[in-house]
Amino acid sequence: MTPTTDPPKPLTREQLIELCDPAFMAALTAGNNGPLPERRRTLGPTWVRWVHQRCVFGEGDRFGQPVRMEPEQQAAFWKLAELEDDGSRRFEFALISLGKGAGKSPLLAWVGEIDVASDCAVFKEWAPNGNPRGKARGNASVIVLASSFEQTRHVFDEMAVSFEMEGAPLRGRAVVMKGAIEMTDRKASAERMAATPKQTDGSKASTLLVDEVHEMTSELQERAVTVAEGGTGKRADSLIVWGSTAGTHLDTMFGRKVAQGLRGEFTREQLFLYMRADDRIGQDPDPDDETIAAGIRQANPLAARGVAKVRRLVSKFRGMPLYRAKRYYWNIWVPVDASWLPAGAWDACGPKSNLMVETNLDWRTWVGADMALKRDSAAVVVVQRRPDGKFQATAKIWLPDGGLVNQAECDDYLRLIASTHSDFQWIAADPAWWPTLPDLARGDEEAGIEPLPIFEMPQQGRNMVFAYSRLYKLIVQQELVHGGDPAFADQITSAVPNSTDRGWTLKKGRHRRRIDCAPALAGAVFATTLEPREVPEELPPFQIR
Structure with a gap:
């Protein structure tokens, strides 16, 4: 893999406000999330520049190509990397729930790669122009957690490709194994784990990436997440990111957290990014293709932008039970006992x-x-x-x-x-x-x-x-x-x-x-x-x- 063009510059705050899907920007800045930070209060553009220079796509039609982040993904980085006046990280926790195909897994993977391999993961100092400069995190430890070891592959494999692919800028800087990535030029690692207390006990992750949290419905899995999150509290400027589509049980760890976010009860240190199809679309018992596409765009900013192919997503929506399609592509919570077949x-x-x-x-x-x-x-x-x-x-x-x-x-x-x-x-x-x-x-x-x-x-x-x-x-x-x-x-x-x-x-x-x-x-x-x-x-x- 050899880049054929210079990586694009990160978008400015003004460009992001202009170019991002309005519904996405509204969700990103709603409630206690607050407005998109000024340039002098975020490492976001520094993160974006590093990802453009170092990372490659690990799935889909762009596999192996240099990453080029969409405006919505860059805006999410601006918020995740937002800083307090003393340079400490503002957000300790982020919940990101979007429709399937919205790029949640790559986004989580890039956050993990920044923590283990970049020179800009955390704040170092203020530059003369007032903008923050970053530095590498010492002894970085990234944990990718999911309901099963197999489920962790979506985020972990996305990370691994940037270190494994021939010609990739990060190739040779890490040893990639089935369950871990060990950096060779610094003390830093990424590990994938199934959500069991035995696995997470004793962990001290600087970044904890929890994928498809809606799958974690058992008490054992919830305890595993709690244990892992407790470990991040022992690290300065740690970050926990939950990424998931909607689930079936509101009385679960994920369901309760989503409900808390919808009620506006997230604290200033917690980011809540949630997009779904509106009730008018969600309650349609027999949606036509136009309605399906409209719901997909409402739940998926990349579909709204045209990056994700809406016609393909509509076809996938049609190919599964309506209850499941609503959850995956409209990001709507559907009770588990809903019929698996359309009425009649x-x-x-x-x-x-x-x-x-x-x-x-x-x-x-x-x-x-x-x-x-x-x-x-x-x-x-x-x-x-x-x-x-x-x-x-x-x-x-x-x-x-x-x-x-x-x-x-x-x-x-x-x-x-x-x-x-x-x-x-x-x-x-x-x-x-x-x-x-x-x-x-x-x-x-x-x-x-x-x-x-x-x-x-x-x-x-x-x-x-x-x-x-x-x-x-x-x-x-x-x-x-x-x-x-x-x-x-x-x-x-x-x-x-x-x-x-x-x-x-x-x-x-x-x-x-x-x-x-x-x-x-x-x-x-x-x-x-x-x-x-x-x-x-x-x-x-x-x-x-």
């Missing part, structure tokens, strides 16, 4: 007068199975590809009998489907919840029982995240049809979304209604993406153990 979407896939749902023994067939040995039901969902290109789904459900589901009956049903459909492909199921799955996959040669084509699909794995997303699209776009079975419908529509650091899945709602058909259907839908297997010309005989 499942019913719209039901039988119509000219579209009969009948199982055909000659169509290509996939199966998804979900078993619960106690209390819950078990479900086997058959998905077939129709001649018109649509997928059709039918379900068979077993309820507990005396506290137990009849395992042998479920197994026999799988063998029946496999042996009677001429183009039978795969069975997707989680072996943790279907104890006889290995036996089904092995078959029994002596008893003449053929092995079944099993694809193991753990319900907590990445494949399920993809499966639910694909299922959502098929339902919303009415590319899946069903026969209107009320028990099937109840289980599908009773599921509620569950956000994880890997993406969203489904779980039971507050009323604890059975939802076994949901993972079974998602598994079958995922199986349709697997490589087709060769089917024997003669079907194996159906055998019951």
Whole structure:
């Protein structure tokens, strides 16, 4: 990476006020945040100049290119680096909550890089012209904290690229490892941690970057953040930055902090930057593309500027459940028990007068199975590809009998489907919840029982995240049809979304209604993406153990 042009000069205060998205500037300077500081009371432009000279983008279309900060990002630096009259840092804490794609992760990464590698992290002295000069921080310690080690990669990897990429100005100044960046020319480091008290105990971060705080909903995670923040209190001019989109639980650490900021209760040492779509847009149950785009621009200053491609973000909005899209792209808090499907979407896939749902023994067939040995039901969902290109789904459900589901009956049903459909492909199921799955996959040669084509699909794995997303699209776009079975419908529509650091899945709602058909259907839908297997010309005989 070799810069082809000289880095641009930082924008002046007057230019920032003129060029920044007005809604962003209003949010940045609202309440106790106060106005954009005068040049003589911030290291912001010094930070911007250093980032332009030293850092490269770590993701997206501009990967590896020299960083060129947008006006809104520069303005945020002016506030984060604001100084008191004695040169000490004004802000000890900052909460930044914007829509997805607004550049939160790069912003946090640049703050971390400044702390560990720059010569301007903290105040040194006043220049003759009255402007502040910075200096390197002694023994800098940056911690990137998230709900899981995997989640920390968004900020940490953004930092690491500037030290690793061939030709990058910072290359060779640090040793980059999987979990840490160790500077070689000074005593300074950056470390990534999962939010557990054991991990954060004893830490003394000069800069603490907490990413996607809405994921931290457990008492253990909250305690880990509290411990880490306590450690920053032992460092002079330390800074804590929370970055996140909206969450689902207001009664969480993040939710309570956002509510506090909205009530205007942040102190002078706390920065509150929060942007979201307005209520008129947020309450639209069926937004069109124009409305979606308007909400995205309200929550994302880079989209409002045109840097983030709004059409692409609208497409991503359309590709996920409305509740989740509102949280991610409109930055609106949505209760966890909101339906995962738009109202009426499942019913719209039901039988119509000219579209009969009948199982055909000659169509290509996939199966998804979900078993619960106690209390819950078990479900086997058959998905077939129709001649018109649509997928059709039918379900068979077993309820507990005396506290137990009849395992042998479920197994026999799988063998029946496999042996009677001429183009039978795969069975997707989680072996943790279907104890006889290995036996089904092995078959029994002596008893003449053929092995079944099993694809193991753990319900907590990445494949399920993809499966639910694909299922959502098929339902919303009415590319899946069903026969209107009320028990099937109840289980599908009773599921509620569950956000994880890997993406969203489904779980039971507050009323604890059975939802076994949901993972079974998602598994079958995922199986349709697997490589087709060769089917024997003669079907194996159906055998019951």
